Amino acid sequence: MTEAEARATIEAVYRSEKRRVLATLIRLLGGFEAAEEALHEAFAAAAQRWPVDGVPANPYSWLVSTGRFKTIDRWRRQARLAAAIPDLNALADTTVETVLPETIHDDELRLIFTCCHPALAPDARIALTLREVGGLTTEEIARAYLAPAPTIAQRIVRAKAKIRDEAIPYEVPDRAELPARIESVLKVIYLVFNEGYAATEGPELTRTDLGTEAIRLGRLVVGLLDEPEPIGLLALMLLHESRRTARIDAAGDLVLLENQDRSLWNRDLIAEAFGLVERAFAMRRAGPYLLQAALASVHAGASCIEDTDWAQIVGLYDTLLRVDPSPVASLNRAAAIGMRDGPAAGLAAVEAVLGEGGLDGYHLAYAARADMQRRLKQMEPAKASYRRALELARQPAERRFLEARLAEIEGS
């Protein structure tokens, strides 16, 4: 093998195995710092050995065992530290000759639960998960979140210090604790996904990566816990993902669901999500993620906006509001009533939601009211509502949309 070939192989192995090797080393060595150092040493050793000895049959095992023994050697050399490391011999005796896929999988899961531990600040959970589980660099995370790299680096350093100082364990919580802990994991995954999906600024590539990584993590969690909520989240992300190309037009503007070219939707992702939603509903316990996935799948199953089963959408919102009430869900339910029963009923529903308060600063509430008024030909109130929505809207693409609607009715 030429040196260039060897280097290309190591580079490829680094990309595909780094995350898993790190996750296992964290378990074996008991901490992030030792594991990161070991990971680095293992790849440095690979760069020396593989061009001479050839690439090992199982690079993962080779890297884990090399990293581990290099660390043990180093600890032994640092005699003054030896007192702090209780059982070097036991560590050295552990063998990883047989590496089952489940073990690797488990190591990644342990790591997700540590990174999403409720004791850590929410921002820190996201940064830590993306770097340690997702394998993104600090600089990539900073670009994705439009934050300075030292800010992100600091979050990660503090979170790791907290994990060390409070001895937060590297383990998948037991059955009793799992439901509460999985909630935090699902939330981090969904925030990562939304960051990659919702924002229209920032470098496109990194943001797409966030979406892909969130879906990968979602699959990992479903593998651990085959329950309605993890399955629902995965389905929800797949359904959003299926519309990615249809939701942005050539000019980079957002395209509303009703105007999207549905032939651009990714049918494979939709089919997978349908299967997941069906399987989850068969378990007869629906939480917020599954209900949102169900809502998204009603849209995905309609050939056009008029063809949408609005009665079912309203029903799903009713259930969602019982399980997880929120003003935004109430507003969406009101908009669905407008589609099912016509704009007069829709306007009444929107007014009722606005009357409850909680949405006073939310531009989409006024945009929804404006839309009902426009459809009822109440042009003056509609103009006032669009203007109010414009005062509150921040995103350029949304502002352009509202301005266009306002200009349309002012021109008529």
Add this chain to the structure above:
Amino acid sequence: MRYICLIYYDAKKLFDGSAESNAALAECANHDEKLKESGHFVAGEALELPSSAMTVQVRDGKMSSTDGPFMETREMLGGIIAIDARDLNEAARVASTHPLARIGSIEVRPAVDFSTPPPTLDDL
């Protein structure tokens, strides 16, 4: 990515003859070797005291010079190490292994990637 670790210390503390300072100084001797072994090392030099330095500048095509920097800071730049690291967090971790991190402080800065545009005034 490449990062530059700027090592600052207070000379009055580092050279005070205490056991702690002497131990750190002794460890400095082979720290480069450790970084080479781990594959992070690119280049590094320790610096003589600022009193041995000269500062030059050119204005209107004319060079002028002064002796030493006269900044009234207690901590001075005492050495530079260039390292290769995966990201800022790894660079900071590597920098934290330097013996002088225990006595002084180390600023870790990314080296400029000349394939990206230079900062504008808005970035400053």
